[in-house]
């Protein structure tokens with residue numbers, strides 16, 4: 642099934658999400674912070690389908706497409722002709738994901754969400770961060786994704802996210818890098834994408850990598 646949902650994730654980025662999803666064990670859950678119209682959620686959903694996995698989407702879905710700058714809307718990938726500029730983002734998301742029975746929407750900002758609000762007992766296998774891109778918002782999501790914190794992660798949860806190295810949001814990379822160094826992660830930057838994943842690594846290795854960037 643082709644992903645026609647409008648959004649700012651490129652085909653190459655969706656392919657990385659798909660590859661990660663396909664490797665997850667049976668019954669895995671992906672927690673997505675920031676789902677917009679459902680473009681990345683759609684890919685996670687299909688990638689988890691065979692393993693009977695699910696996607697929990699957390700987003701306040703405030704406003705409509707008309708609230709976004711024209712240039713940003715024009716830059717979206719997907720079938721933008723289906724965009725209704727007056728329909729709320731939330732209704733768009735519900736319509737776009739209506740055929741995906743493993744997608745669950747929780748209409749809250751990440752700050753107000755806690756993993757115990759989900760219909761899932763097991764910790765999330767993946768936390769995908771693409772929500773509040775402000776410095777404090779991003780830092781909140783990263784910290785809430787550490788083991789035993791608000792987003793329900795355990796030691797094996799993969800933390801990943803979008804817009805790493807995005808020229809229009811230059812604070813994302815140093816915030817992710819700093820968080821990684823402080824918490825003993827190595828940052829993996831997927832080629833030809835703005836996706837990052839945090840891998841457990843030793844602090845010395847991180848420091849050297851940081852110096853060479």
Ligand SMILES: C[S@@+](CC[C@H](N)C(=O)[O-])C[C@H]1O[C@@H](n2cnc3c(N)ncnc32)[C@H](O)[C@@H]1O
Nearest residue numbers: 648675676677680681700702750751771772773
């Ligand atoms: C860049 S879009 C997400 C794109 C989406 N992943 C996709 O594939 O199209 C950012 C989203 O984050 C949401 N958002 C903003 N603040 C948030 C918060 N505090 N917690 C969760 N989501 C938030 C916005 O409503 C918006 O839908």
